[in-house]
Amino acid sequence: MGKFKQQGEKSTPALNAGSMSDIIFMFLFFFMIITTMRESTLFVRVNVPQGSEIQKLEKKSLNSYIHIGPPIEERKFGSAPRIQLNDQFAEVSDIRAFVESERAARDEVDVPFITTTIKCDKEVKMGDVSDIKQELRQVGALRIMYAASRRSKDTY
Numbered sequence: 001m002g003k004f005k006q007q008g009e010k011s012t013p014a015l016n017a018g019s020m021s022d023i024i025f026m027f028l029f030f031f032m033i034i035t036t037m038r039e040s041t042l043f044v045r046v047n048v049p050q051g052s053e054i055q056k057l058e059k060k061s062l063n064s065y066i067h068i069g070p071p072i073e074e075r076k077f078g079s080a081p082r083i084q085l086n087d088q089f090a091e092v093s094d095i096r097a098f099v100e101s102e103r104a105a106r107d108e109v110d111v112p113f114i115t116t117t118i119k120c121d122k123e124v125k126m127g128d129v130s131d132i133k134q135e136l137r138q139v140g141a142l143r144i145m146y147a148a149s150r151r152s153k154d155t156y
Contacts, residue, residue: 040087043077044069049122051148062113063145064102066095066132069121081124083132095135119147 046069057063067084071077083090085098103111116136120129136144 040065040084042067042084043072043087043089044082044084044121045072046119046121046147047123048119048147048149050151051146052151054148054150057115057145059113062106062110063115063117064099065117065119066098067119068124068128068132070123081121081128083128092131092135095132096139099136099139099141113143114141115143115145116141117145117147 044067046067069081070079071082071089077089083092083095085094090098099116102114106114118129118132133144136142
């Protein structure tokens with residue numbers, strides 16, 4: 001019988017890195033497509049109330065948001081509810097300029113379809129919300145939506 005010779009140490013074949021760049025770019029494009037950028041940083045705490053009649057929006061890109069609630073940093077800004085427009089605190093009188101800037105940023109065709117969404121904390125008094133609604137009415141922003149969370153079926 002013949003002898004089997006022990007061949008030297010077998011090495012693993014080299015990894016073909018030719019398609020590695022294709023895979024990396026494919027992941028890069030995938031994450032660029034699925035990632036959404038946050039439009040503003042919240043400085044107020046908003047715990048929206050539950051709603052029974054909830055409808056989903058058709059075009060979220062035509063929304064402008066008004067956040068109302070107590071500041072997250074209470075030591076710095078106090079505990080009274082504040083209004084946040086984009087990335088800054090504002091007063092009711094600043095809503096006019098906010099709505100005009102939102103209209104200017106959109107196409108003229110889309111301006112009649114802009115919806116102002118009020119995201120309001122549960123504990124905010126209705127008088128504050130009413131003041132904001134009156135200011136929106138004077139500006140002509142009549143499409144208003146209130147943000148709410150879906151009510152669970154057990155609470156009916």
